[in-house]
Amino acid sequence: ELEDKLKWSESAQLHVPQPLLPELPARPMSGLMEWLNHFRVNFSLSNEVSSQHIRLFDDARRLTYEHDSLHASLDGGTLKYFASWGDQSFTSGKQYWEMLVDRSWDWAVGFCKDSWIRKDDGILDASNNDNFLLVCVKQDDHDQLWTTAPTTPLYIERPLGRVGVFLDCDRGSISFVDVAKRTLLWRYDDGVCTFPVRPFFCTGH
Known part of the structure; x- marks a missing residue:
């Protein structure tokens, strides 16, 4: 009788829904890259820092895999990171640039304001509305994408290769594209971004 119950329990477990992190496909947009390349800009990511103080990836990983609150933070930095931001800020017009991310374990790319660069806060803190980033964190064999301001999970596949970043100062909007x-x-x-903003890139190892 006990053996029958154990078999029934095992059979029932096979039908218990398992947690999933869905990845939704996106359709290619004809002419997208040709149009964006009209606004390509060149600049130097000359301001560099390597530190453990900004809890970018640890906070994002905790949100993804431990389901803690948005205001949770880790005690001390546990992940070494390299961050860099542009020497030029943008206030008008349209600008497009790309960053290679295929060899990065964790990464973030986008724009940030000078007011945030001077802070020592986590990028995902609720008080931070000065950065507009696409963030990727890796845990085991899974990658999770987020955006900041506000913090939002994206259930799409991680880009492989280059990520494109498009700034439309006239509309006050920022877009991210999978180049490949x-x-x-x-x-x-439109209207979420105020200026000036600087290009920003961060990677963790």
């Missing part, structure tokens, strides 16, 4: 697949990853609503 010619797909839109995320677009901020």
Whole structure:
């Protein structure tokens, strides 16, 4: 009788829903990259820092895999990171640039304001509305994408290769694209971004 119950329990476990992190496909947009390349800009990421104080990836990983609150933070930095931001700030017009991310374990790319660069806060802190980033964190064999301001999980595949970043100062919007697949990853609503902002890139190892 006990053996029958154990077999029934094992059979029931096979039908218990398992937690999933879905990845939704996006369709390529014809002519997207040709249009964006009209606004390509060159600049230097000359301001560099390597530290453990900004809890970018630890906070994002905790949100993804431990389901803690948005205001949770780790005690001390546990992940070494390299961050760099542009020597030029943008206030008008349209600008497009790309960053190679395929060899990065964790990464973040986008724009930030000078007011945030001078802080020693986590990028995902609720008080930080001065950075507009696409963030990727890796845990085991899974990658999770987030955007900041506000912190939002994206259930799409991680880009392999280059991520494109498009700034439209006239509309006050920022967009991220998967260059290889010619797909839109995320677009901020018009008017969310105020200026000036600087290009920003961060990677953790």
